[in-house]
Amino acid sequence: MPASGELPASAHEGLGTRQFGFYVHVPFCVTRCGYCDFNTYTATELGPGASRADYADTAIEEIRLARRVLGDAELPVETVFFGGGTPTLLPADDLVRILRAVDAEFGLAPGAEVTTEANPESVDPAYLHRLRSGGFNRVSFGMQSAKEHVLTVLDRRHTAGRPAQAVREAHDAGFAHVNLDLIYSTPGESDDDWRDSLAAAIEAGPDHVSAYSLIVEDGTRLAARIRRGELPMPDDDVAADRYVIADTMLAAAGFGWYEVSNWATSVAARCRHNLLYWTGGDWWGVGPGAHGHVGGTRWWNVKHPAAYASRLATGSSPAHAREVLAEGDRQVERLMLELRLDSGYPLAEIGPHARTAVARALGDGLLEPEPFTTGRAVLTLKGRLLADALVRDLT
Template identity: 85%
Template sequence: MPSTLPDGDPAPPSGELPATALRGLGERPFGFYVHVPFCVTRCGYCDFNTYTAAELGPGASHRDYADTAIEEVRLARRVLGTAELPVETVFFGGGTPTLLPARDLARILKAIDEEFGLRPGAEVTTEANPESVDPAYLAELRAGGFNRVSFGMQSAREHVLKVLDRHHTPGRAAQAVHEARTAGFQHVNLDLIYSTPGESDDDWRASLEAAIAAGPDHVSAYSLIVEEGTRLAARIRRGELPMPDDDVAADRYLIADELLAKAGYAWYEVSNWATSEAGRCRHNLLYWTGGDWWAVGPGAHSHVGGTRWWNVKHPAAYAQRLAQGVSPAHAREVLEDADREVERLMLELRLITGFPLGDVATGARPAVARALGDGLLEPEAFKAGRMVLTLRGRLLADALIRDLTL
């Protein structure tokens, strides 16, 4: 969850949604995101809405957070009415959700199940720092209904982790994967970051090889983004570290795709690879394919039927609003149909399933023809009526999407 809230229209204290948002409710996949905004320390590159103990201040605590989040789950049920909304996916993110006791995460999940009902086979994920869990904790999570865990590995090289201000030891992520498997988790992800200042190609290969050897069924790999206001941005501005290079990032992406493909991982979104369709992150696919989700927690962003809203940023303000029986929503926006189509193109084109040619706006057809001629789109998929990115297209996805949406 980004730390800066966007502008928007006022959100009603009741949390009531416009009739357009409720139209078709239940016909689209529905999920929950639960934001847990606590961290032991702040990573130098992180711009998420998170708080260390020193930053938290009065009016909010780890101890009461589960009860506060459950109040928002109950608010969601009141706002969404009596529509049948079996929950397809639940994702606990942060921050570090696993700084809360496992029983608290399980209590929030139970409240979602009691209010809405989890669809049989629902995907239930939590993010975790490798050092924030142990075998007993993972076993308790599994018993509480979680079936997927995502570990923030980032790198296997200690000097790279140091630049990122990550504090786990390089081998801990692999050990955590083993512990999760032993606890009964079917699906495990490792998150990696490439193009960190000071990282070499050999460092990146070593990180990929360590991740693959750990045996997760899913790997995410993201290029480092330098966010304004972070410690990393300040260090780069002072000249202590070099700015990440786009050409280096492209080379690192090619290395990732090569090594992961050889190990049996197939890309299904530009930055995500899985060993099977079952291993793909269904929660993220819900985002990318236009589903509905209610996001619980301070600063969390929700979407239902073309209406987006975001909660107040600070945990104390969030808790105070719910204690008063008031929606924690800070502001919202109702998307126009044209905006929704642009967002759909931006998201679906990043997927292995691509985007249907028949849905491309007339004005974008010349850009599509150029993309095909430049080798950015798969010719066979194009003949079948879909735009699917080639490897080169994945490297230039952002530029292509800008070209298509001008």
């Protein structure tokens, strides 16, 4: 990646005709959860050259760099998503300052979606009111489970009832859109534990729920515990059963699936930032280890906050490397992402070599018959369970 952060000419083609967003990575956590392999750092892991106190100013420097790299193109920002880590470990005023820098350099589109992730214990009513008054309009809480013993296995620090309280506080602060993140198939979790967690999430009153099967990542404490035989490895069949339980309970409560792992109570409640990813939009990733994508060029920043800050302090791009996706790779990614959506993928754009696989998927009940007749490949519930395998068959 050039030190200037310059993108190839191909990335600028069509710039401004696709939706544009910002992802802001805040890499700080109080402790590291046992299952997490994200690019995050506790206070003892930061070392010299980086601090929470300076982070907002450093992130703002990258936003200014983004404006220089992308030139004068009109790029109203449709979505901004603060993820982590735990963005809400920064003062609320710091998050608002970063958002204002995005607005100052690019301009927020009318009705832009502005989300922050938060741990339930990292916010209070005053904090949420400050975010809402500063332009945030969506918050996503990491609930994971309503069962204390499951939270203990995951090394989560909040108490089981705190997410519901945080949702109420967010509503009281004026947030219309609130998500709860759940994880299923944690070792030691039963079907009834999972039903209780879903019931608690629904009762809390969010308008969006994300539910993900636990993935055991190499190098995590959870992987080490499983390797030592302290915990069982999650079972794929159990995970499939838990997914069906989730879809059934959420549907009965008025949540419709719109992406394999995401349910919302209305179209307005869907996460527009994630839809930007899934439908081939452009975004700039701010922060250590953050990924960006513009016009088929993908790049990623250096991982450590100290190296990230050092590069920006000298006027250099923090990007570590980039790749320019070939047209074939872009088509495969488009199929992989759009097939996971409730709108599906156009049958006309699936290559002739995969027509037999398409017919077999329809016959096996993986694709909905009615959309199929109008030219769309849309997954059934069974198809959602086998989405990854189906994508491999179609590419």
